Amino acid sequence: MFLGVPDAVIQEVGSELPFSQSELDELSTSVIEACTNAIEHGNELREDVLTRVDLEFSSERFEVTVWDNGDGFDFEARDLGVMPNDLMQERGRGLYMMNAFCDEIDFLRENGNFGVKLTKIPKNSDDDAPDDDDQG
Amino acid sequence: MKIKEREVDGVTILEVSGKIMGGPDSELFNSTLKSLIHQGKSRVVVDLAKVTWVNSTGLGILISGYTTLKRNEGEMKLLNVSDRIESIFMVTKLHSVFETYKSEDEAVQSFATE
Secondary structure: OOOHHHHHHHHHHHOOOOOOHHHHHHHHHHHHHHHHHHHHHHOOOOOOOOOEEEEEEOOOOEEEEEEEOOOOOOHHHOOOOOOOOOOOOOOOOHHHHHHHHOOEEEEEEEOOEEEEEEEEOOOOOOOOOOOHHHOO | OEEEEEEEOOEEEEEEEEEEOOOHHHHHHHHHHHHHHHOOOOEEEEEEEEEEEEOHHHHHHHHHHHHHHHHOOOEEEEEOOOHHHHHHHHHOOHHHOOOEEOOHHHHHHHHHOO
16 A cells, blocks of 8 residues: 555645644644545555545645545544544544544535545644744 | 564664555564564564555554563554654554654664663
8 A cells, every 4th residue: 555655745735835844743643544445445445446636725724635436434423522432442543533633624525526625724832833032 | 554573773773665544454563573572572562654544444554563572571662753754643642642753763773771
């Protein structure tokens, strides 16, 4: 699975936008989760079915939509803010992580495809920026 | 994912590099730990310095390794956790499970004091 590709693209594009490194990492981690779900569950690991990743960005928001060919799931019945009951459970954290790391998460159905749209909004924090006073 | 193995004062250091994301990674990590347990080496430090990222499936691999070693009277501790991975541990509350260290000496010595 080429999950390093969306990560690399988001990091590269995001470096030109007013996002902190931690914000980019959170979006990227979420997109990797969405891609994993799309490939494993939506497209059932079929190599002949496309998983599509759309990026839309500006200085105000970074939106990434991951599309698969599956039916999706009943997202209205899921509480995305709830973690698995068992902390040591080995799976089942993907949606929770996406919801926790992104400012908005939307589920879309279009032309027989299922999409997860993840949105990150920059906080304009200077936390990760180098401090002029520390530059000797 | 790749794993390099070495030993310091009776503690096995597993230097993991790349991405921890499931599939073959799970088999590689599990078989490495099983081999160590078979050799009676159940005190393990996993060095994550060269790990780019971990996804939720990768978290499952770490949890499985932690549990496997615990069941065999061993322990798995983590070394050099990046900010990116640390934030995943925080949001999933796994920071309360994994013991993490920033220096190899401290990680190795922590076994001696138990």
